[in-house]
Amino acid sequence: MMVAVARTSQMSVEEFETIASTAPETVTLEFIDGRIGVKKAADGDRGTVVAWLTRRCLRTRPDLDLYYGRGLRVEADREGRARPDAVLAPEAHFAGQGEWADPGGALMVVEVTSYDSDTDRRDRHEKPTVYGQSGIPLYLLIDRDSCTVTVHSGPDRQIGGYRTVQIAKFGEKVALPEPMGIELDTEILKNYVR
Template sequence: MIVSPMGSPEHGWIAADLHDALLPLRREHGWRGSVGSVNVCIEGPRDSCAPDYTLAAPDCPRRGQLELLSSGVLMVAEVVSPGSAHIDRHEKPRVYATGRVPVYLLIDPIGDEPGVTVLSKPADGAYAMTTRVTMGSPITLPAPIGFELDTSIFKG
């Protein structure tokens, strides 16, 4: 199981702000969002991850009763903290791409230049598309999400 150390209160608040921002989209599509309480089974190696935020359809396939299967998850997000920086920036993109998670959102409030990165189009254990903006700028969450996210909500 790949679990990052617990972050600061701000870490959790950022994930909750993302959850709130996606509320209209979740309601429109009937999708479910979860802040840090859902395990995702990475298909293939069967690793288990606990993303800071998970977005999935209510009928997302599962492995047993407790884990969502990664190929059915719409998006995962990680909020970088000092204890998770290497894992979130370097290891989790490979893990989530291997599991064919369509969109990986990396919210990095502690980088030299705080920013938000969207990785998409997983293929062969890597994401083919990467878009990064400075914290505070809008960023598009591509298909299957299709949403422009105002990242100024993460500036606290």
């Protein structure tokens, strides 16, 4: 018989924000499911992937902005803090908001896997749950380990996560459903893996 164990938070969200505000620019901290995590700095290939995606999205949707490392208040109760590699939102959507913005209005969050030990837990399991709980319409995971692009859509705030998950191998075309409504040719992503 399996028994559910409630996880105790390592600290309050206020304590996390104090720590995160004093961290050097070379360190990116996140607070998900009551645990502090360190996000590895982007390598050149990871940054290039985000730049590639930026060009594709903004060429098709010039009414949008793509924000790099935008801090978001996530989870159902907004007690989590995440810094996706990119957030796509209407132009000037986050103007006037502080370091940790409400995700309402964000159309898509993007993560590009890094080559660190907790990528599996963080990007493939925790992030789809907290982004779905937050109501963000799309979560795009560019997974350099498995050479796949995963599109999560149809957020479900009740169960957390997304109702629809589409996976494509690098080299295939992948459709980003509404609110994006664009198609990506992922052939070039083969160049940005180890």
